[in-house]
Structure formats: C-alpha cells, structure tokens
Amino acid sequence: MDKRTKLILTAKRLFSEHGFYGTATARIAREAGVSNGILFHYFPTKDLLIKAMFFDVKDRLFDYSVGQVYKGATLKESIYTLWLAAIEFNLENANDFEFIRQFETSPFYRTETELEHRYVQLCLELIDKGIDEGQFKQIPAMLIFKSMSAQVETTVRFLKMNNMVLDDVEFTHRLFEMAWDSLAK
Amino acid sequence: MDKRTKLILTAKRLFSEHGFYGTATARIAREAGVSNGILFHYFPTKDLLIKAMFFDVKDRLFDYSVGQVYKGATLKESIYTLWLAAIEFNLENANDFEFIRQFETSPFYRTETELEHRYVQLCLELIDKGIDEGQFKQIPAMLIFKSMSAQVETTVRFLKMNNMVLDDVEFTHRLFEMAWDSLAK
C-alpha cells in the first residue's frame, strides 16, 4: 500500500478514536509507519488532510450505494435501497462513520462543501421527484434529505451501541417505516 | 453577574464559535474579564468546565419545556409541546445549541452522562407510555427518543440556515407531522 493511502487509513482510525484535535500529525505518521515530513508532502496542512478524507468517504459511499438502485424501481424502493445501503456502509465502515460525524460538527464543515458532491445531488433529485408527484410531504427537499440522513445516523448509532446487526428482516422494515412515514404523504 | 456565570457564558460563546480545542482557557478568562487562575478555581480542568456546561444547558431546557406540558393533555399534545419547546429553546439559545451539538460528538460525551438527566428520563417515560398504549410503533423507546432529538436538531439547523422563524402555524404543523408520523402507528 502506498504511503498516502496508509496515512489516510491511519488518520481515519485515530480521528474516529480521539477526534481531530486529539490526534497529533506526528502520531498519524508514526502509526502509519512513515516519516513526519511525508505527511506534509501529500497534505500541506492538517485541514487539507481532513478535507481530502471527507471526499474520499463520500466517493466510496456513492460507489457503494448508487449501483444498487435499479432503473425500474418505484420511488419507495429506491429510497429504501439508498437508506439500507447507507446504514450498511456505515456499519461496515465504523471509522468512516465516526469521521464523517465529527467532520460535520466541526469548523471544517461548510454546507457548500457537501452540496458539491454527486451523492447529495442524486438524493435531492429523487426527493424533488417525490414532492412533485405528491408522494412526499410539502417540505423543502433539503430538510427532508437532512432528516433522512439524521435518521440513518441515529439508527446506526443505536445498532452499534446495542451490538446489533440488521439480520431480522421484519425489524429492518419496521425501522425503515419510521423513516419513510416521516416523509411520505 | 458572578464570575463563575460569566465564565460559563463566555465559554459557551467561544466554544460554539471555535470549538472546544479551538478555544484556549486563557482566552475564555480574558474575554470574561476575569483572571486566568479563577477559571481553574471553579473548574479544576477544562474537561470539568465542559461537563458542567452540559448539565447547565440540560437543566435550563428542562425548566423551559416541562412547565409547558399540562396535566390533562393527550399524548400527541404533550409530544407536540415538548417538540416545539425544544425547537424554540434551541432557536433562542444559539450558543447552547451549538455547544450541545459539539459536545455530543466529542470524546467528552458518554451515554451514561445523558441518561442521568431528568429531562431525558421524562421523555423516555412518555414514549414508553405511547408504546404500551399502542399509539407508537413497536420500536425501542431509546431509538425513538434519539430519532426525535435528531429531527429537532435538523429542523433547527434548517431554520437557522434559511433565517426563518416559526411564525407560520400551518408550516409549523407540517414540520411536526414529519416528526410525529415517524413514531406514530
């Protein structure tokens, strides 16, 4: 594995355990098994390292979930697929999950940054469609998107805290109904 | 105003603007107009200052909202009152809102800490009642509570970002229906 990737992986783990400010750049380099200087060769500042990681995670979430939505699906099926994929991705990538959570409440986070990403744009298009067709409540698409994201996060936190996995289909559907009912008309 | 209170208010403002680690204790003391040493007289460590502030906010949220729930109210009315009170409180106390948000995603936060508070206990009792009576979905009370809290937070963020207030009754109800539908059977 190249050193840039090693740095990103190590940083993600340490950030998710100790937070951005609780993790010294020197420690990231040490635990990644590279020199201190090379970190600043690839990421001129700590801020840029953090931002690069944010896009890395969103890219991978996009690749993971969007491929699962098939063309002929109904709106509810598409939303379900995206909802489940987001939960699975966050359960399987614990460090990514914690990292994003911290990033979004940190001073690094700006809404513009997020809006740029195609994952968010795809979700917003889908929600707009649901509002136009009268299937969703008359509520701003951005608020619906944020609300859904928050529910995914809440659900993942809950499952992890209770050492649960989504193996019970009936329970999974009940969880989804909670999210779906909040936006459906 | 006594110096302890001055310190808490100043800390809350600075923390909400620059984060916990972005705010030096010396700066808190300076901007509060007191000496550096007195901060550590009242709060032996920075961590204890942060924890004291968390309880301060939850106490005030409790006082603000619980008084508004009247005895004869239906379950939906009580939930609505608590929901609206939480939104109003967070809109009116921007620094508290930002502070709590950061606290809950920081290493300082532990679930046990939160569980101790009577505000949370009151909400959980109400939700348990709703589940028992068959008015709510068959989903763990803790998950419902977290989901509602997340929706309040999302809503407040959205209103603030768009410089909105809750003066439109019809819109307010539509927002509440979003939260209510997610937990009602």
Next chain:
DNA sequence: TATGCTATTGACTGATTAGTCAGTTTTCTT
C-alpha cells in the same frame, strides 16, 4: 552518464496551551 523531478527522512522550531503557585484581597464567622 548526467539532469532533474518526486519521494522520503527526521531533527528541529516557534508558537501555543492547560494547569500551577505564591501571594493578595474580600467575605464570613465568632
């Protein structure tokens, strides 16, 4: 082989910060 570019190292630095401490002032108690 020479030239230049990129990758890599690790010791170093200037700035910052949480927390201390020795001593002073104010307030409370008897």
Next chain:
DNA sequence: AAGAAAACTGACTAATCAGTCAATAGCATA
C-alpha cells in the same frame, strides 16, 4: 476586631504540536 476561609490575581512552566528544512534516495528521460 481577629482569624479563618474563600475568592482572586497574573506571571510562570513544562509539554505539546503543526509545519519547516536541509539532506538523501530513487527513478525516469535524454
């Protein structure tokens, strides 16, 4: 008033940390 306790001050320190830099190694191309 006397004595004790609590409030308060601000200069100081030991540690930490983001980022620098001068030097080396490897590699591609001409």
